[in-house]
Amino acid sequence: MDKNVCIERLEKKGVRVTSIRILVLGALMDAQRTMSLADLETELETVDKSSIFRTLEIFEKNHLVHSIDDGTGSIKYEVCEGKDECTVEDMHTHFYCERCHRTFCLKNITAPLVDLPEGFAVHSINYIVKGVCPDCSRH
Amino acid sequence: MDKNVCIERLEKKGVRVTSIRILVLGALMDAQRTMSLADLETELETVDKSSIFRTLEIFEKNHLVHSIDDGTGSIKYEVCEGKDECTVEDMHTHFYCERCHRTFCLKNITAPLVDLPEGFAVHSINYIVKGVCPDCSRH
């Protein structure tokens, strides 16, 4: 991912630009899938785990990325597509492949919302479908 | 929960009856909510963590209980209602209260299933709605 695109995006969200932040954001934007902290660690060998962690914290607070819990025990991150907030984009469907252990963002499929009994106030939805992805079911 | 009810249920599923298993199953059946390993640990002071863990493993394999990942980092367990399998019951909606940190089973609300692109094979659904529960929103 072009460095300047990252810098621009960081500045737009009011996040101070550093070399590590460019690297992390670039890796996430390049990735065609969600990435865990461990994924980023192996991708960016030179960068310390805690630095990546704190970078993601800042990114999340500033709505540059959001996290998804796909039930695998490790949180996944992906860049927000929305303009300012990503509360709505947050709610798209994710698919977890039990064979290749990848988590897919089905961004064009918004997560369904059921009617809840009186008194329940909804803030967010975590909708994960698990099974076998097209790649794996071909083999 | 009556001891004999537990014993009966264990035998019905072909799980060997031990005192610990009666305790764990009883605690889960009594609970009006899902329970984590830690919850069971504090509830059953006398029983070792690893024993509870292995007991839950066996229960899950024999479809006495199933687990839900509510995204809090600790897996929750609840007793299966179904006769033999609980693949369908598994798919009901759960609600996680961000204030009191309890996970509710909304057993009468089945988890919705979206249409996925060609090639995705669905095995299970993880549908967690997060927000504030009726109890907490009253205060």
Added chain:
DNA sequence: AGAAAAACTGCAACCGGGTTGCGGCAGTAT
């Protein structure tokens, strides 16, 4: 019943993802 095998349990140690304290470094402001 008695011996061997299998299953169950508690203890302690481990594992891995996530998190934090701290000291050093870098950039910015005064």
Added chain:
DNA sequence: ATACTGCCGCAACCCGGTTGCAGTTTTTCT
């Protein structure tokens, strides 16, 4: 230049979950 603030790497920690092992109980086989 000096003081301040924020960023980073290292190491250590935390916590839920998991495993190896040894002692005990239960089952199985004769």
